[in-house]
Amino acid sequence: SSRHWGPIYVKVNEAGFFQLFYEKGLEKPFREFKLEANHELSDPKLQNYDENGRLHTIRIDRVLYKEKRKYQPMPLVSHVGEREQVVKLGTTDYVDFISLISTIQDVLFRLPATVDLSSVHQNYIEEEITVDIKDEFRGVVSKGEGQLLEHSVVIHVHVLSFISGMADCRMGLNDILIKGNEVVSRHDIMPITTAKWVRLHECQFHSSVDEDAFHSSRTVLFTPPDACRFELMRFRTLFSEKTLPFSLRSMACVRGAEVELQSWLVMSSSFSSNKDSLSQVPCEGITVRHPVPPEWVNYFRRDGVL
Template sequence: SSRHWGPIYVKITEAGFLQLFYEKGLEKPFREFKLEVNHEISDPKLQNYDESGRIHTIRIDRVLYREKRKYQPMPLVTHTGEREQVIKLGTIDYLDFISFISTIQNVLFHLTAIVDLSTIHQNYIEEEITVDVRDEFRGILAKGDNQLLEHSVTTHVHVLSFISGMEDCRIGLNDVLIKGNEVVSRHDIIPTTTTKWVRLHDCQFHSSVDEEAFHNSRIIVCTPLDACRFELMRFRTVFSEKTLPFTLRTMACVRGAEVELQSWVVVSTGFSSNRDSLSQVPCENVTIRHPVPPEWVNYFRRDSVL
């Protein structure tokens, strides 16, 4: 195969254009495209790069969601997405990598909501709306006692909806400012309650949200984009747990020409992000990164001998 990695310079303009240059300082990019509402970022991956190590990669895909009927073994309606790769980028610098992902997420979040006139009269067989809430935690621990020195918790709320017409949706959160004033719709079969309230800080919204309505009622009122996964809202909260989910112990030992690096993950038995024992989600995909000098990479490789 003739496919190989090549060095380029990437620039993101204020207008939301992703520009690719062969070298930094050139005026005209060799490729340019505008980020759109139906673009999504893939999960980050590590791939083989060269004899010195691996490369962090990310894709920007154009995703089209459609309603499909399946008749085997019985009639079923599903909403699935079809992905088409727009571009794939990679870097060996992890800090540049996470900075690039954050920048792309910010651009997509602030894109203007555009109504597709061809789908206004779309009638779905089964209407559906999915709300995905994820917390992004970053913290710095002190050496020795593992005390939390600095931290930030950012919550990202994504929505994917298949609703006929242009209907407004209302979403409520466990916002401490509405504690005691909860309103349960008479259409709800089982009222939902919560005993854990959070205080929202620095709320930011997608352009489809009525911000004035939120500040007056603390209810998110929006006209969601049709068949398009987008970030509806983001806000910050304070980490209020008494213990961390787990701590990490690392020890390095040098014996002549050998360097031995060991790590232990110590899980806190009393920590649970979900108090409901029936719906607890285990901690998965734990990745531990040990920054090492580039010239050390080969020492951590093990070549198999046939």
């Protein structure tokens, strides 16, 4: 195969164009494309790079969602996305990697809401709307005691909808500013109450949202783009727990050419979601990243494993 990694310089301009240069300082990119509403970021991955380590990689995909019918073993309607890779990028610098992802997310979030005239009269066999909420927590803890020194909590709300015609949607949040003034629809047979309220800070919205309606009613009113996953809103909030859900302790021991690295992950019994054994949510996909000098990489290698 002729596929191989090569050094490039990446730039995203204010107009939303993604530009690739062979080196920094050149005026003309060797490739350029505009970020569009049907572009999505893949999940970040680690990939083998060379004898010195691995590469943090991410893809920008063009995703087209369609409604499909299956008849075996029984009639079934599903909404699936067909992905086509636009570009794949990688770097050994994790800080640059996170910065790149954040920049692309910001550009996609601020794209104007457009209407595909070919889908205005789309009639779906089964209408569906999916809301995906992601909590992004970043923190700095002290050495030794592991006390939380700094933290940032950003909530990202994504929506994917398959609704016939251009329908207005409303979404309510457990916003502390409406506590005591909740409105329950008469169609709700079993009204749902919440005991946990969130204070929203620095709310930002997709261009499909009626911001005036939100500020007056604290309800998110929006007209979702058809068959397109997009970030509806994002906001900051405070970390209300007294302790972190778990703590991490690491120890490195060097004996000549032998390096031993150990880590202990300890769950906190006082964290709210850890108290009730019936409502506990397992922690999955935990990754512990240790900065390792390039000279040490070979010490950690085993047969078939980095």
